[in-house]
Amino acid sequence: MTDPAEPPAGAGIAPAGEAPAGGRVGEVVVALDVGGTGMKCALVRPDGRVVHTERHHTRAERGPAAVVESILDVAEGLTGKARADGLTPVAVGLAVPGVVDETTGRAIWSANLGFRDVPLRKLLTARLGLPAALGHDVRVGGLAEARLGAGRGTRHVLFLAIGTGIAAAHVVGGSAFAGAHGAAGELGHVVVRPDGPVCGCGRRGCLEAVASAAAVGRRYTALTGGPATAAEVVTRAAGGEEAATRVWRETIDALADGLAIAQALYDTEVVVLGGGLAEAGADLLDPLGVALRQRLTFQTEPRLLRAALGDEAGSLGAALLALDTLNRVRRHDRA
Amino acid sequence: MTDPAEPPAGAGIAPAGEAPAGGRVGEVVVALDVGGTGMKCALVRPDGRVVHTERHHTRAERGPAAVVESILDVAEGLTGKARADGLTPVAVGLAVPGVVDETTGRAIWSANLGFRDVPLRKLLTARLGLPAALGHDVRVGGLAEARLGAGRGTRHVLFLAIGTGIAAAHVVGGSAFAGAHGAAGELGHVVVRPDGPVCGCGRRGCLEAVASAAAVGRRYTALTGGPATAAEVVTRAAGGEEAATRVWRETIDALADGLAIAQALYDTEVVVLGGGLAEAGADLLDPLGVALRQRLTFQTEPRLLRAALGDEAGSLGAALLALDTLNRVRRHDRA
Structure with a gap:
């Protein structure tokens, strides 16, 4: 029945x-x-x-x-x-x-x-x-975040995974774009700091080389000599530590530069942030939302949401x- | 019959x-x-x-x-x-x-x-x-270039129109992506020179503010004091004039930066170049192809083609x- x-x-x-x-x-x-x-x-x-x-x-x-x-x-x-x-x-x-x-x-x-x-x-x-x-x-x-997770009910979704590396998925109407050669959505390999650190891909200043969870740890270590995970950098920045605050501020700025580029090209309704760095929650989403807003002119601002499905x-x-x-x-x- | x-x-x-x-x-x-x-x-x-x-x-x-x-x-x-x-x-x-x-x-x-x-x-x-x-x-x-013009027979096409402004259309399988708010493909409003000229949109260093046909003329005038159209700059650069050569070189570099970003996000097979600046033909396509190749690492290089349908x-x-x-x-x- x-x-x-x-x-x-x-x-x-x-x-x-x-x-x-x-x-x-x-x-x-x-x-x-x-x-x-x-x-x-x-x-x-x-x-x-x-x-x-x-x-x-x-x-x-x-x-x-x-x-x-x-x-x-x-x-x-x-x-x-x-x-x-x-x-x-x-x-x-x-x-x-x-x-x-x-x-x-x-x-x-x-x-x-x-x-x-x-x-x-x-x-x-x-x-x-x-x-x-x-x-x-x-x-x-x-695909999963767009259809079952944070982007559910939204037609145009950008999923940004920030972990050891950075990559994105552009999902429209429940389908993710693969591109002609399976390499679409490589927002991590967009150059945002032409004089920045060398990326694993060989170029200098890719978003991934500046703002991945791994890069956050590396940049903090370069500045202080002490090792730290990205999560520790976030905690120390929230506590007001100067070096951590600086590294986190630079990370937010680089991510906002990357998202402004993605919005200019994809024009989505929602950006879902996932991967290890998204564990920072409001410490990531709040300043990133402000920084992105400052960079948009005629474009419509996407809503920033934290991924819902975890790993x-x-x-x-x-x-x-x-x-x-x-x-x-x-x-x-x-x- | x-x-x-x-x-x-x-x-x-x-x-x-x-x-x-x-x-x-x-x-x-x-x-x-x-x-x-x-x-x-x-x-x-x-x-x-x-x-x-x-x-x-x-x-x-x-x-x-x-x-x-x-x-x-x-x-x-x-x-x-x-x-x-x-x-x-x-x-x-x-x-x-x-x-x-x-x-x-x-x-x-x-x-x-x-x-x-x-x-x-x-x-x-x-x-x-x-x-x-x-x-x-x-x-x-x-859409027209992808289905009837230079991109005919190709599934993943980026059309880049370089005239008074710069805008792109991402066409897959004969359909162009509009985005969630009708503003997808705005490659002209991707920042490629953070310390560059102010763009009509209000930001500094947008691709359009550096490399549109209008911007090429403006930058040449700023350098020499004399007015010139983009077409004249191209001709003078081909003739070896120093200021024109410099402006055209900077234009090619900025366009290559923009196309490298577009390829990272869209991963197309073909880029069709249209608008007034594409009248430069091989003077645009040849150096742009070389400059784009230098910027790609693991990505597949798209073919650059001149638009076939004119205005x-x-x-x-x-x-x-x-x-x-x-x-x-x-x-x-x-x-």
Whole structure:
């Protein structure tokens, strides 16, 4: 018996303007978010409910071939776990960092994992016999924040992940833009300080080289000689310490320069701030909002929001990609 | 009799992935591209063939209400001209500068025309009794270059118009992104020289304040005391004149900084350069390509192409918008 007052199953997970995913009783998708350090894995129902999570070490030092083998083993293990629990795994979604071509399902390049053009989607389908989707970690994180998290109900969302690095995802109507070569949204590699520190990418003064969580720690150390995490710099700045205040002020200014550029090019309604640095909460959002406002002239100011899904955004986003793929396959089968 | 080897009517004008517009015998759309100085108008067949053009002065000094009245009169005159020639006008497309909300069909703001939230689409439909579409001049220009011009056959296109101002259109799969508030693609208002000249928007060092055709002339005059157009600066630089060489070098560097930012955020395959400054041809494209290459690290380099449609891109793009709208209306009527 169905209660007509109930929202349909999957309502929360459908992209804007699409019918809800629906899904059948007991169905789950297998989701993996693989980073340089760990793999965050989940079994997720079509309505977005997470029914199981597990974490593994990536052990990237073993080389890319071993990491790929581990990904396939863990994914297979998750389908086994689902079946043992009386559930039916129906698709698999995988998120990885670097340059990712979602259209061909290939991991083109990854600094952390050593991937060079690995056909991960094909490998997953071959091992599991299920429809598979490959996504970029920050883009699927943005997808999850836009559809299930802080950006829910908003059509134009920019998700900015500020951690060891900085990357963004531009999400419109529930889809994240990958670009022509899988490298859209690289706001971390926009030059904001031409005479600033050298970035990992080779250029000088990229936003990531000035304002990532790692850069905040480095700049404080350069100034004081003492080591500190970004979180400690934020705490000390809030306490009035001079060096920390200066580093944090420069960080806010650089981030505001980057967001002003993003707003000029993307014109979004909402900016969702995630990653380690967003843990600073109001100490980040409040001064950043003021600094961004000072930089906008005719542009409409986006609302700044803190990410809502924490470090599960990646695996939830991988699940969303898998569900989107499954829905496409089923629509195609019906047609 | 139809030759099966012939491309279907409208093939050139259909957005990527869609069936061609087709259209019926004798049908035309009315297209207007209204700028601060002039109106470029056309009657265009569904296959993209232009069957009539005319130009009018905008006379913006009369104020926005008079300009709106002129737009409606000129559009009505074009439908009359079409009917007198035995053609059937089936839709109207209008392009204007400024901040344009394509979804609601309203001209939100325009410096040149004085528009403040004018419901142009509704006014056109009321006057002409035809489906109407309102677009942003540079975004529809980008649409035309992507679908009919230099970007034809390419899925991810950035159109950069460098004239009195600088604006860009990001076109993917035959659609241009307007953003949440009709202000996406404002690459001219990205700060590339924090200590540079003050921009018309109020900020210092916007790309437009350094590298528009107008800014090139201004900077040359500031350096030499003598007036010159951007075209003259290019010619003198090619002839080895020192001041012109310096101004042109700085222009290329600023444009390359802007394009490196656009590539980091949009990741396109092709950049189509239009507007007055693109008349410089190889004197612009060759050094700009080299300067952009120096600024890219892990990103894929886009191909730089000169715009193919000249100053008809805007009216052709307005025609494309009108045809897209008409096709939506007809699909809806069939369903």
